[in-house]
Amino acid sequence: MTVTFKDVKADLLDQIARGALQPGSLIPGETDLAEKYGCARATVNRAMRELAEEGIVERKRKAGTRVRMSPIRHARFSIPIVREEIEASGAVYRYALIEHHKQEAPDWLRGRLALASGQMAVHVICMHWADGIPYQHEDRWINPEIVPSVLEADFSVSSPNEWLLSEVPFSNAEICFTAVEADRDLADHLGCIPGNALFRTERTTWLRDGAITLVRLTNRPGHRMTTRY
Amino acid sequence: MTVTFKDVKADLLDQIARGALQPGSLIPGETDLAEKYGCARATVNRAMRELAEEGIVERKRKAGTRVRMSPIRHARFSIPIVREEIEASGAVYRYALIEHHKQEAPDWLRGRLALASGQMAVHVICMHWADGIPYQHEDRWINPEIVPSVLEADFSVSSPNEWLLSEVPFSNAEICFTAVEADRDLADHLGCIPGNALFRTERTTWLRDGAITLVRLTNRPGHRMTTRY
DNA sequence: TAGTGGTCTAGACCACTGA
DNA sequence: CAGTGGTCTAGACCACTAC
Numbered sequence: 001m002t003v004t005f006k007d008v009k010a011d012l013l014d015q016i017a018r019g020a021l022q023p024g025s026l027i028p029g030e031t032d033l034a035e036k037y038g039c040a041r042a043t044v045n046r047a048m049r050e051l052a053e054e055g056i057v058e059r060k061r062k063a064g065t066r067v068r069m070s071p072i073r074h075a076r077f078s079i080p081i082v083r084e085e086i087e088a089s090g091a092v093y094r095y096a097l098i099e100h101h102k103q104e105a106p107d108w109l110r111g112r113l114a115l116a117s118g119q120m121a122v123h124v125i126c127m128h129w130a131d132g133i134p135y136q137h138e139d140r141w142i143n144p145e146i147v148p149s150v151l152e153a154d155f156s157v158s159s160p161n162e163w164l165l166s167e168v169p170f171s172n173a174e175i176c177f178t179a180v181e182a183d184r185d186l187a188d189h190l191g192c193i194p195g196n197a198l199f200r201t202e203r204t205t206w207l208r209d210g211a212i213t214l215v216r217l218t219n220r221p222g223h224r225m226t227t228r229y
Numbered sequence: 230m231t232v233t234f235k236d237v238k239a240d241l242l243d244q245i246a247r248g249a250l251q252p253g254s255l256i257p258g259e260t261d262l263a264e265k266y267g268c269a270r271a272t273v274n275r276a277m278r279e280l281a282e283e284g285i286v287e288r289k290r291k292a293g294t295r296v297r298m299s300p301i302r303h304a305r306f307s308i309p310i311v312r313e314e315i316e317a318s319g320a321v322y323r324y325a326l327i328e329h330h331k332q333e334a335p336d337w338l339r340g341r342l343a344l345a346s347g348q349m350a351v352h353v354i355c356m357h358w359a360d361g362i363p364y365q366h367e368d369r370w371i372n373p374e375i376v377p378s379v380l381e382a383d384f385s386v387s388s389p390n391e392w393l394l395s396e397v398p399f400s401n402a403e404i405c406f407t408a409v410e411a412d413r414d415l416a417d418h419l420g421c422i423p424g425n426a427l428f429r430t431e432r433t434t435w436l437r438d439g440a441i442t443l444v445r446l447t448n449r450p451g452h453r454m455t456t457r458y
Numbered sequence: 459t460a461g462t463g464g465t466c467t468a469g470a471c472c473a474c475t476g477a
Numbered sequence: 478c479a480g481t482g483g484t485c486t487a488g489a490c491c492a493c494t495a496c
Contacts, residue, residue, distance in 0.1 A: 071399075076303050077305075078302065170246040173458055175456055175458065176456075178428060179428040181426045195410075197408040197425075198408055221408075223407065225405065228401065228404070
């Protein structure tokens with residue numbers, strides 16, 4: 001049986017878990033390990049590379065590979081499309097457009113989207129329901145400089161979320177989660193009481209160097225975002 | 230100049246971004262691409278493997294590699310140790326223990342930690358400050374069945390967070406983020422007004438099949454958790 | 459400047475799975 | 478059952494960087 005990179009990885013993890021490899025300690029070089037495990041260096045390399053990516057070890061040229069003092073823990077969240085998220089839960093999805101304007105970008109937005117003074121932006125506000133219950137309020141600004149077709153888009157039947165996905169297949173984003181208090185408007189739309197704590201996702205999306213869109217997604221009270229790691 | 234896996238990856242990404250490769254379309258096999266790019270198949274393999282891991286493409290044996298219909302977006306958050314997070318921001322970290330009891334596990338907790346009826350659990354409440362300003366309130370339960378040494382642990386100078394890290398080098402966890410309203414107690418500790426919206430992280434940590442600890446971390450108002458992808 | 463990881467190659471065998 | 482991805486190998490060159 002040949003030694004696979006998973007074998008090597010599992011053995012190293014086990015040594016770390018058992019304390020045979022202490023945090024901060026130096027792990028032998030790839031060449032040594034390859035000989036020890038009786039495999040090619042590429043095999044050891046793949047194992048170690050994955051451990052590094054998972055935050056278990058830290059690699060530096062010339063300095064070697066060390067077990068991290070405190071393993072970097074990270075959680076990975078999938079960023080769902082609201083409709084898919086709701087339908088996946090078995091509920092019936094409903095969408096409605098609330099507002100749709102083309103207007104001059106306010107100051108605070110110009111900075112965020114790198115818009116010049118006096119430039120126009122498309123402002124869309126809409127709601128997403130699950131089984132007839134308010135689920136998420138969406139407040140979105142779209143930059144027509146980057147996505148000119150937004151000026152002709154119709155958001156009355158499908159959400160800007162999905163429209164953008166079809167228009168812009170690819171992008172980078174900055175995501176931010178916060179807790180906010182419901183103002184009267186949000187409370188009305190989400191069917192809650194002003195002052196209720198709401199979970200908010202704020203996302204800015206970029207295509208190369210141009211900011212495409214800034215969106216604030218505010219969920220109904222009690223919303224939980226969960227993951228495992 | 231030899232063709233690297235990053236070159237291949239970048240070119241494929243570019244083709245997807247420009248629409249040359251439509252969502253759902255089949256990407257040529259590794260052998261073909263290797264010939265096209267003038268590199269080894271292993272190079273193409275690495276590029277495609279990373280694209281798959283990032284959720285851009287979908288790979289199936291025999292069926293080949295396809296561009297995902299809707300790219301799976303996911304964000305990765307690092308789960309910091311509070312002290313390191315605060316110190317990394319340049320602020321001075323301060324810790325204080327508020328409560329530390331051994332007590333019978335309440336019903337709601339027994340379910341979460343898989344504890345038998347009447348079993349004891351260690352309950353710790355503490356605070357973390359940044360530059361003397363309340364930063365995070367920590368309310369933690371620890372299962373002495375899994376970590377017996379917790380019964381002798383001293384949390385008066387260092388937080389259970391860091392103590393656990395040194396005791397249990399390795400674990401799985403379930404994380405959940407929500408927004409909650411400050412009650413009087415939280416408001417007192419965090420220096421805010423009852424009713425303020427607070428960002429809360431709830432984490433259950435498991436070692437193999439045993440639940441080690443359940444913790445509720447509640448941040449001061451205005452806390453933002455940010456990442457890029 | 460020497461040692462470590464980073465990557466490429468060319469060839470091989472194998473496992474899975476869709477046609 | 479044939480084609481695709483998954484992985485290993487043995488050898489090579491190179492880039493970075495700690496010493």
